[in-house]
Amino acid sequence: MENSMIDGFGRDISYLRLSVTDNCNLRCRYCMPEEGICKKRHDEMLTEEELVMAVEAAASLGFTKLRITGGEPLVKKNILSICRRCAAVEGIRELALTTNGILLPDLAEPLRKAGVQRLNISLDTLNPDKYRYMTRRGTLEQAVAGIEIALRTGFERIKLNAVLIGGFNDDEIPELAGLTLKYPLDVRFIELMPMGHDELSKGAYISAREVLRRLPELRPAEQDGGVARLYELPGALGKVGLISPLSEHFCGTCNRLRLTADGKLKPCLHSAAQFPVKGLTRCEMAEQIKAAIAAKPEWHGALSFECRSRETRHMNQIGG
Ligand code: SAM
Ligand code: SF4
Numbered sequence: 001m002e003n004s005m006i007d008g009f010g011r012d013i014s015y016l017r018l019s020v021t022d023n024c025n026l027r028c029r030y031c032m033p034e035e036g037i038c039k040k041r042h043d044e045m046l047t048e049e050e051l052v053m054a055v056e057a058a059a060s061l062g063f064t065k066l067r068i069t070g071g072e073p074l075v076k077k078n079i080l081s082i083c084r085r086c087a088a089v090e091g092i093r094e095l096a097l098t099t100n101g102i103l104l105p106d107l108a109e110p111l112r113k114a115g116v117q118r119l120n121i122s123l124d125t126l127n128p129d130k131y132r133y134m135t136r137r138g139t140l141e142q143a144v145a146g147i148e149i150a151l152r153t154g155f156e157r158i159k160l161n162a163v164l165i166g167g168f169n170d171d172e173i174p175e176l177a178g179l180t181l182k183y184p185l186d187v188r189f190i191e192l193m194p195m196g197h198d199e200l201s202k203g204a205y206i207s208a209r210e211v212l213r214r215l216p217e218l219r220p221a222e223q224d225g226g227v228a229r230l231y232e233l234p235g236a237l238g239k240v241g242l243i244s245p246l247s248e249h250f251c252g253t254c255n256r257l258r259l260t261a262d263g264k265l266k267p268c269l270h271s272a273a274q275f276p277v278k279g280l281t282r283c284e285m286a287e288q289i290k291a292a293i294a295a296k297p298e299w300h301g302a303l304s305f306e307c308r309s310r311e312t313r314h315m316n317q318i319g320g
Helices: 048-060 079-087 104-113 128-135 140-152 170-177 209-214 282-294
Strands: 015-019 065-069 094-099 118-122 158-164 186-191 229-232 240-243 256-259 264-266
Touching: 015 048, 048 079, 048 282, 065 079, 079 094, 079 104, 104 118, 104 140, 118 140, 128 140, 140 158, 158 170, 170 186, 170 209, 209 240, 256 282, 264 282
Parallel strands: 015 065, 015 256, 065 094, 094 118, 118 158, 158 186, 186 240
Antiparallel strands: 229 240, 256 264
């Protein structure tokens, strides 16, 4: 096994984000169009064998961390088998999954048993009407039930992700951050990225600094080396994280590579470059992973609502 993959800018690339589907049971306005996406043919998508083979290829190059995402990974029929097999790949030490939480009431326990250690759950609002408006399909009740079950299931660390949307949830910053006082979980605020589909107006972008302005009692907390800058409220059980891809990009410490559900390796979320792996052998996949790492840009370039992401696909098609 090769030890590690250092890219041209000295970054140790060891984290694969694997999108297992571009389908979703929700239609968040900043992510996916109402009508869904033009479905690709089944034979254009990676099979379970290929997904596992890509993880094996990455692990053989020194990747240790894997996050399963989508679309919504829990709508994938064989998700438990995919998780079980990925967790068993030699070299993979951490298996995490990102979900909207809607299907967790049925799947939290089986996912834990399949080897998923960590969960990130998306939750942008605590208001049922706003939740329905933003997701166009789901109910807050379903998402909260999913979070509560996840908390009882023994995942190592649960993180709630809220996309900051001016005029939509900025008034809920204290309430969302306040969840860390009640529950042993982290709440992370993510700046809205101008990419693919979004129906939200330019005014919807607000900087993560707004969280510090609204919550002056937040104190810097011990950092964990991840992309979020961590703070905490006095007496809290979890941390508040700020993820600022626009206002303070974290490209200098980017250690990730993405693989889309249709088999394209992406060196950077915001670049159009991609390296196909569909139909390749494990060795050929490993070569493509090396090529994608070599193509990682130093940073994603300026991003703003005037200067949009060079990636034109929707977030659900790439894997958030
Ligand atoms: N369906 C799952 C979920 O919602 O957690 C996983 C996939 S989703 C694409 C992953 C994350 O990307 C979610 O937390 C979502 O809020 C975030 N996301 C989607 N579009 C975004 C955008 N334009 N800007 C910032 N975050 C975005
Ligand atoms: Fe689906 Fe996640 Fe995109 Fe929302 S953010 S539409 S839940 S993939």
